[in-house]
Amino acid sequence: MIRLPAPKPEVMARRPQILAGLAALVPADALITEELRLRPYETDGLAAYRQMPLAVVLPRTTEEVAAVLRFCHQQGVRVIPRGAGTSLSGGALPLADAVVVGLMRMNHILDINFEDRYAVVEAGVTNIGITQAVAGDGFFYAPDPSSQLACMIGGNVMMNSGGAHCLKYGVTANNLLGVKFVTIEGEIFEVGGTHLDGAGYDWLGLITGSEGQLGMVTEVTVRILRGPEGARAMLAAFSSIPIAGQAVDAIIGSGIIPVALEFMDRPCIHACEAFAHAGYPLDAEAMLIIEVEGSVAEQDALLARIRDICAQFSPISMKVAESAEQSLAIWKGRKGAFGAVGRISPDYLCMDGTIPTGELPFVLGRITQMSEQYGLGVANVFHAGDGNLHPLIMFDANDPASFAKAEAFGADILKLCVEVGGCLTGEHGVGVEKRDLMTVQFTADELDLQRAIKSAFDPAWLLNPAKVFPLEGNKVLDAA
């Protein structure tokens, strides 16, 4: 289990005064203090960790966010920024002496500009909400994390969320023009705007993916893109993981950048097929879902090229969708993969390392060996084009020994990812989950430099402390 810093006794002792101070800053319905209503905020998408906060504030305006942060800063109270609470790395896990500042009531779309291709939205607008607002005119917001129905753009900015289509369209950082930013001192300023690549330091790039360490974002200006004429998927199944890996290399080597290129291993294929009845081949060791875009004729041409390439690797089966409906059926199993694994195991941990794609066969082989050593099942589903792995480690949360083994197994996988030239997290963030593994990827000096940059924004370490950076070696945060 990951250690959390001890609550500040002076803050716990002053809880009534702190709640009264917050109550003076926001409308009565924006402050949550009673246990029953605090309960939903005790955890996020990493549900193995739970901690009740001191209070939850749900501001409706940037000014309210600033007032709350200014007050917490004056009072030395820790702040946990929260979007929809879908973080898989515990990014929104509260601390006992912290105030959770949630964005969900800041859910208005402020401006949509099709000529300049941007939308300005409040940070609590859901990811899918942006696309829904512009889809009528044929546009979309590109990054599409699996949680896109629920997750909020403010959280996406803080975690630099990815998705299945980022091989072509990039991650959140590549689709932003500006944000409205609030510092822990309660200062409000704009970073970026409605233009590209402004002069000066790239603060927008630093803030994106900063996991709530630097400040809060209350408004976001995103690029919106015109959607393609259409998209269609195919699947190709292979007799071994290395052969499927070679097929991926050959597709990319041919000059085709599919809009999505997803990889599933045998356990995952079986789990998804039992769940979704998508017609996945049960005799395959590995399966690719490949999606292309364009007019129907362009889709036909690209799928024919990809089919020819896959055919060189003795596929067990191939299925090219003949229609949008068949395409959806192919995707149905993949999109439900996490739920499908949830049906065959009481609990699972979803890992998120990235590796150089050339290391795929070696790493998947090692994961299979580790699975046997730990006695825990694992299913692999991931974005093959960019090497972002999502091993799902199956365990039983009612058995503390099983959970401990799952965490150790996960840590071993992530260490392996770093060892082969990859990284700890491709899109889920470090959060609390991978905090103590940061020393595997970074030297002590490199971590100190990142901590010092946090300190430049948040000298007292009040913002989302105990996340991202190991407690050991932390010169500011009291890790007693």
Place this chain on the structure above:
Amino acid sequence: MIAPETEQGVAEAIRAAHDARQPLAIEGAGSKRGMLRPVRAAETLTTRALTGITLYKPAELVISARAGTPIAEIEAALAEKGQQIISEPPSPLGVGGATLGGIAATNLSGPRRIAWGSMRDHMLGIRAVKGDGEVFRSGGRVLKNVTGLDLCKLLSGSHGTLGVLTEITFKVLPAAEATGTLAVSVPDVAAGVRALSAGLGSPFGVSGAALLPGGLASLGLAGPVALLRIEDFAESVTYRKGRLREVLAPYGDVSLVEGAAARSLWRGVRDVTFLDAAPDEAVWRLSVAPSAAAAVCAALPGAKLMLDWGGGLIWVAGEASEAMHAAVVAATGPGSFTLFRAPDALRGAVAVMPAEPAPLAAISARVKALLDPAGILNPGRMGR
């Protein structure tokens, strides 16, 4: 001029300068020496001897090279495998020879930026030396990485003032099989930007959208001309050119530009040679929302203009005077500006880029002090 051949050499030179409190001008090939403010330093540290591609994995779409490696050398290595640098690095005003480190540190991107992202967007990992001589890394060599704070982005566009890049890893893509270009004769800048927006708002994958207000003599087009490019597989380019032509027809006469003429056209846009700036003229680079472009241009009568990125990137050439600078800044409004080239007297006297809001400036000063405690890296360059 100090020209270390190794990262350790860069680190030692910077440590010595740090200890001696000796300011250093930081550059690669020096092709953008005239950007922003003159540097207050008697000594120059160049990365031009720190060269070589250190890793190239075509199937993984990843390449790493030392900072002083010429862009041309990287492009040649990529071309052998049918790949290219996504952001189409420019040689602005026709000044070539840029190094990878220089392009990364200035975050300059060419026409393809509008569709496929900037240099900064594709930087996956860096090695760099801080102003105290300490080496640090950020990012890595994989396409998706959110581990820790993203210092690659912070250093991209920092003009050597936060650290000296020694090695950069970035994503590359296959070069397109075919290219197609459509030229639309438009009555004015406003109509031209609307044509570009129509193209970029179409589903046909426009990967270049420029506007030449002065026309294009080589095509016999005297009035403003909007240029739109498609890059894809041959059958797609043929199909999309036809469909895009229908989309653009309401905006003016559409003609096709093919082959070498089209390549030369986009090189001219990329390298801003169409601006035709005279040697004694100052040059500004503005970034605005495209729909604001027509008003910006109208506010600068007599200036030479060239627009890219759907109208959002405006290059301006004009008299090298404080009055002209003030006019350009006023015209830019809420957008961003860079004084790209000017005599030292002018660029030393005016704000060469927008100021940061006060609370951000305070944070910025703390971050600068962390990364360059003695203030020796390119002092003055970004206006402080």
